Amino acid sequence: MKINILAIESSCDETSAAVISDGKILNNIIATQSVHEKYGGVVPELASRAHQQHLIPVIHEAIESSGISKNDLSAVAFTRGPGLMGALLVGVSFAKSFAYSLGIPLIEVNHMQAHILAHFIEDPKPKFPFICLTVSGGHTQLVLVKDHLVMEVIGETMDDAVGEAFDKTAKLLGLPYPGGPLIDKYAKEGNPKAFPFPVSDMPGLSYSFSGIKTAVLYFLRDQLKSNPNFIEENLTDLCASIQFTLIKMLMQKLKKAAAAHKINHIAIAGGVSANSGLRAELQLLAKKHGWSVYIPKFEYCTDNAAMIAMVGHYKYLKGEFCAMDVVPEARMKI
Ligand code: KG4
Numbered sequence: 001m002k003i004n005i006l007a008i009e010s011s012c013d014e015t016s017a018a019v020i021s022d023g024k025i026l027n028n029i030i031a032t033q034s035v036h037e038k039y040g041g042v043v044p045e046l047a048s049r050a051h052q053q054h055l056i057p058v059i060h061e062a063i064e065s066s067g068i069s070k071n072d073l074s075a076v077a078f079t080r081g082p083g084l085m086g087a088l089l090v091g092v093s094f095a096k097s098f099a100y101s102l103g104i105p106l107i108e109v110n111h112m113q114a115h116i117l118a119h120f121i122e123d124p125k126p127k128f129p130f131i132c133l134t135v136s137g138g139h140t141q142l143v144l145v146k147d148h149l150v151m152e153v154i155g156e157t158m159d160d161a162v163g164e165a166f167d168k169t170a171k172l173l174g175l176p177y178p179g180g181p182l183i184d185k186y187a188k189e190g191n192p193k194a195f196p197f198p199v200s201d202m203p204g205l206s207y208s209f210s211g212i213k214t215a216v217l218y219f220l221r222d223q224l225k226s227n228p229n230f231i232e233e234n235l236t237d238l239c240a241s242i243q244f245t246l247i248k249m250l251m252q253k254l255k256k257a258a259a260a261h262k263i264n265h266i267a268i269a270g271g272v273s274a275n276s277g278l279r280a281e282l283q284l285l286a287k288k289h290g291w292s293v294y295i296p297k298f299e300y301c302t303d304n305a306a307m308i309a310m311v312g313h314y315k316y317l318k319g320e321f322c323a324m325d326v327v328p329e330a331r332m333k334i
Pocket residue numbers: 012135136137138139162163164166167178179180181182184270271272273274275276301302303
């Protein structure tokens with residue numbers, strides 16, 4: 001009998017379901033919520049309602065296209081946290097009732113652990129131990145990964161996540177949400193040294209990304225006084241300079257972490273790992289320091305249920321199931 005797991009992700013603004021069979025991902029169905037665009041960020045209540053609308057069609061499609069009958073499912077895995085409480089509740093409630101009705105076990109999944117296990121969906125898979133820089137709209141963490149389910153956070157942001165810094169500075173430039181991919185796009189044609197924004201210097205392996213938002217805000221305010229078209233005329237240079245500064249901060253601590261732990265297997269995960277500047281810089285550092293670098297396919301970088309399914313698979317092998325009275329945890333830690 002094969003181990004077939006249905007996985008559900010609903011922590012933020014992506015409703016997703018996937019089916020995994022004996023460790024092989026069969027599909028990864030994702031419904032993106034466009035409702036947040038006009039608000040310049042994710043509106044939690046709207047996210048919960050959109051999850052309610054999308055969840056059943058998405059799960060239906062995942063089961064149908066997997067070719068596996070729901071009666072042959074071995075377990076249901078779901079994101080327990082971290083994330084938006086109302087959004088998580090939709091996925092958790094569905095997972096519980098579905099598993100209960102089929103008489104199969106439930107597996108709770110930490111979303112941040114799942115971003116890291118996205119590396120085990122396809123080859124080449126990272127060798128243990130490795131360091132994973134997990135960069136998303138909600139988190140920025142350096143994680144020492146010793147085994148599939150044995151991980152230790154060795155550094156993280158003290159305030160904003162790097163994705164938030166991309167999105168908030170993009171908003172100051174008048175770009176729509178999410179601004180990260182747009183900064184990436186315009187940065188390709190700009191000069192990264194045009195505007196030197198400050199690089200935060202936090203102790204140890206800690207990050208801080210709130211300063212750049214204020215620095216960009218004041219810089220633009222001053223420039224716009226003498227030239228109301230400053231942003232339009234300098235958009236590509238502004239994007240390149242912001243991206244350069246954010247990547248510099250990310251890489252400084254990554255280099256420090258790799259040296260301190262004597263590790264040369266380095267991975268990146270999370271939505272911001274789609275950034276082309278970050279990928280290019282990582283390849284450069286890999287050459288310089290002799291690192292083996294692992295970057296997942298774009299589809300598995302942003303929020304998706306395939307990565308939840310991967311954690312589900314490894315937890316199933318260890319018999320790590322959870323009780324029916326499990327509740328979501330908005331601030332769940334690795
Ligand atoms: O992992 P993710 O899909 O969701 C969270 O768990 O937060 O990450 C979303 C974040 C957003 O902040 C988005 O702007 C950023 O990833 N992002 C990018 C790029 N693609 C997505 N940031 C910079 N460059 C990109 N190409």
